[in-house]
Amino acid sequence: MRLAWKRWIFSLLAACTILSLHAEDEADLEQPDDVPWEEVKSTLPAYPEAGEWLPFFVTSATTNTFYxxxxxxxxxxDGVMHYTLKVVSENGAVNVTREGMRCSTREQKLYAIGDDRSKTWREPRNNQWVFFKKWAINRQLNVLYDDFFCPGRIIVYNVNDAIRALRSGVPVSGKSSRD
Known part of the structure; x- marks a missing residue:
């Protein structure tokens, strides 16, 4: 009971902190030039049965692990980083998704949801680009954006740089968004 109470207090404090922070100005994250953006069509990779899963730290406020x-x-x-994300809950539930992150606009798109039993992808209900705020509930998006895929709103085209950063736990820019 005491642990549940502490978690509730921590969640309340975290929510108050998040609400008190100023949201990023969405206008700063619009397309930088007058050329209309066109998404490069990407095909789904095979379901990652034996993926090379790299863990990354999000926050101590969650018991989930992220890979x-x-x-x-x-x-x-087109400035999009495509990736496969795995989230494992403390109870062992596994969620695998194929996503894309558009660096110039701080948007995320869900391309597919993994079915871990049949090792197949299924189409999501909503596969539109969605802006995610700096202090969103889905903090893993912010960590991936700021630290590994889009430091300074610029895509890390050399994926080996992102892989090295994920392996070492040191952001591509050398400075964590959590600092």
Whole structure:
């Protein structure tokens, strides 16, 4: 009971802190030039049965663990980093998703949801680009964006740089968004 109470207090304090922070100005994250953006079509990779899963730290406020499949990383010329994300709950539930992150606009897109039993992908209900705020509930997106895929709003085209950073736990820029 005492642990549940501490978690509740911590969650309340975290929520108050998040609400007190200023949201990033969405206008700063619009397309940088007048050329209309066109998404590069990407095909789904095979389901990662034996992926090279690289763990990354999100926050001590969650008991989930987060992983990126190193084999799945792909930076495309449209400024999108494609990746496969695995989230494992403290109870062992596994969620695998194929996603993309658009660096110039701080948007994320869900391409597919993994079915771990049949080792197949299924299409999500919503596969539109969605802006995610700096202090969103899905903090893993912010960590991936700031530290590994889009430091300074610029895509890390050399995926080996992102892989090295994920392996070492040291952000591509050398400075963590959590500092």
């Amino acid at each position: 990126i499949d190193a084999k799945s990383l792909e930076g495309t010329k």
